[in-house]
Amino acid sequence: MPRGKFITFEGGEGSGKSTQASHLVSFLGGQGIETVLTREPGGVPFAEQLREIILAKKPASPNTEFLLFAAARCEHIAGLIEPVLSLGQWVVCDRYIDSTRVYQGRLAGIEPELIATVERHTVGAVYPDLTFILDVNPRIGVARAQARGELSRYDSASDAEHMTVRQGFLDIAAAEPMRCVVVDGSEDENEIARQIASVVDRRMLQQG
Numbered sequence: 624m625p626r627g628k629f630i631t632f633e634g635g636e637g638s639g640k641s642t643q644a645s646h647l648v649s650f651l652g653g654q655g656i657e658t659v660l661t662r663e664p665g666g667v668p669f670a671e672q673l674r675e676i677i678l679a680k681k682p683a684s685p686n687t688e689f690l691l692f693a694a695a696r697c698e699h700i701a702g703l704i705e706p707v708l709s710l711g712q713w714v715v716c717d718r719y720i721d722s723t724r725v726y727q728g729r730l731a732g733i734e735p736e737l738i739a740t741v742e743r744h745t746v747g748a749v750y751p752d753l754t755f756i757l758d759v760n761p762r763i764g765v766a767r768a769q770a771r772g773e774l775s776r777y778d779s780a781s782d783a784e785h786m787t788v789r790q791g792f793l794d795i796a797a798a799e800p801m802r803c804v805v806v807d808g809s810e811d812e813n814e815i816a817r818q819i820a821s822v823v824d825r826r827m828l829q830q831g
């Protein structure tokens with residue numbers, strides 16, 4: 624049984640990544656590929672409990688937050704991502720390692736060496752096969768998130784912090800062009816879904 628593919632979605636607030644992750648799962652279903660949709664932090668009960676703690680209140684030390692995200696990821700990989708991929712099913716995940724690199728690394732100031740070391744130990748071999756970075760002007764993204772009443776505590780961030788997040792994701796995409804595909808998140812929802820499906824089709828389905 625061939626191992627399943629692992630696809631992640633990344634981007635700033637209101638970039639539309641959760642919506643597009645769902646579209647991709649529907650597309651894959653239509654191709655006869657069993658796919659599990661999940662998210663970080665969360666995905667399994669233990670990690671969902673950590674999510675509630677992490678997102679409720681900013682801890683005094685950025686290290687606390689960083690390590691809790693890592694702990695939640697360990698549980699998610701062990702309890703869901705790895706077993707599902709081993710079964711030959713695909714996993715689509717809303718946020719993963721790049722969110723840690725950007726939010727904890729760029730915004731919260733955790734040293735890049737520590738981020739990289741913990742990432743290696745946390746993730747092991749479970750790196751995404753493909754990552755879509757939904758890129759949108761933070762003004763549009765935050766307005767969208769506000770309109771949906773879905774402001775996470777990061778939405779109180781300043782314009783400069785939102786720009787740092789945006790640039791952080793774009794820098795990762797530039798550094799890892801084989802893994803990352805940047806998609807213009809300001810386009811029409813269905814058009815973006817079509818673009819994403821076409822990348823997956825070309826890169827993963829036609830090659831079997």
Ligand code: TYD
Nearest residue numbers: 635636663664692718719722723726775777
């Ligand atoms: P969520 O409500 O899922 O935000 P969004 O709808 O934008 O995905 O909250 C997740 C928040 O957690 C988000 O603001 C980014 C942050 N985050 C990190 O800081 N580090 C991480 O490793 C992950 C996975 C998320």
